[in-house]
C-alpha cells in the first residue's frame with residue numbers, strides 16, 4: 001500500500017546503516033506520521049507492549065528484527081535464547097509473535113555465533129517478505145467473495161463491516177481483511193466499509209479510517225455497538241475481520257468485540273469471514289476459549305481516550321467518572337460455529353480442522369506447541 005503515493009512497508013531496515021529498524025509510531029496516527037528508529041531489543045519490546053507497533057503479523061516481523069538487533073551486541077547461545085524469550089513475552093495472544101521467534105530460533109541455533117547477525121537479518125527479512133506475499137495472496141483469495149455479492153447488487157456498493165485494524169499498517173504490507181477490501185476496490189468493485197471505532201484503542205477510527213481514506217475507499221466510522229443494528233436493517237453484506245490466533249478446530253481469537261459482531265452476524269444471517277496468514281495458525285490448540293491466553297491491558301486505556309485538539313495537540317483525557325475502576329481484556333474468542341469461513345494465502349476454507357488440513361496438510365500430525373518451540 002502507499003502513503004501519499006509512496007510505496008510503503010510497515011517495518012524496514014535502515015538503508016544507510018544497514019542494521020537499525022524503522023517502524024511507524026502507530027500511537028501517533030492518524031494525527032502524525034512519525035517514524036521510530038529502533039536500535040535495541042528493549043526499544044522493540046517497548047514498542048510492542050505500548051502498541052507503537054501492533055498487528056499480529058507485524059509484531060512477529062518486528063520482534064524478529066529485534067532479535068537481530070540484540071545479536072549485534074551478543075550473539076551467544078544464552079543471549080539468543082534469553083532475548084527470544086523476552087520478546088516472546090511482550091504480548092500473549094497473537095501467535096504470530098511466537099511463530100516468528102520460533103522460526104528465528106530454528107534458523108539461528110545451528111549457526112555459529114560469529115555468523116549469527118547476518119543470518120538473523122536474513123531470517124527476519126524472509127519473515128517480512130513472506131508476510132508481504134502472504135497478505136497479498138489473502139486479498140486475492142478473498143476477492144471472489146466480494147465479487148459474488150457485487151454481482152447480486154449491480155451498481156450498488158458492497159457494504160462490508162470490519163473491526164479493529166487489519167490493514168497494511170498491521171502487517172508488513174497489504175493487510176489481511178483490508179487486503180481483500182483493497183483488492184476489491186482496486187478491481188473497480190464499488191465497496192463501502194463500516195469501520196468499527198474499536199474501543200478502547202480505536203484502531204478502527206484511528207488506523208483503518210486513515211488507511212481507507214488514504215486509499216480512497218468509501219467508509220463510515222461507527223460506534224462499536226452500532227454493527228448489530230446495521231445488520232438488522234440489511235446494511236451489512238459481509239463482515240470481514242482479522243485474527244490474532246486461529247486454533248485447529250477453527251476458533252478465532254481477535255480484538256475484543258469480535259465475538260459480539262459474530263453473534264449479530266449469525267442472528268442476521270450475514271456472512272462472517274476471517275482473514276489470516278499461516279503465521280496466525282495455532283494447530284496445537286483445540287479449544288480456543290479455554291486455551292488461548294487473553295491479554296489484559298491497562299484499565300487506563302478504557303478510562304481515557306486519545307485525540308487531537310483544535311490546536312493540533314494530541315492529548316489523552318479521562319472520560320470515565322473519577323475514581324471508577326476499569327477492566328480491559330484486549331481480545332475475545334469467537335467459536336468456529338459462528339465463523340462462515342477463513343480466508344488464507346492458500347485459499348478459503350470452512351472454520352474446522354478438516355478445512356484447515358485441506359489447505360495445510362502439513363499439519364496432519366499435531367505439531368509441537370509453538371510456545372515450547374520458542375522457549
Ligand SMILES: CSC[C@H]1O[C@H](OP(=O)(O)O)[C@H](O)[C@@H]1O
Pocket residue numbers: 054055056057163164165166167170171175176177203241242243244254255256330
Ligand atoms: C492483521 S492484524 C490482526 C489483529 O491484530 C490486532 O490486534 P492489536 O491491534 O491489539 O495488535 C487486531 O486484533 C487485528 O484483528
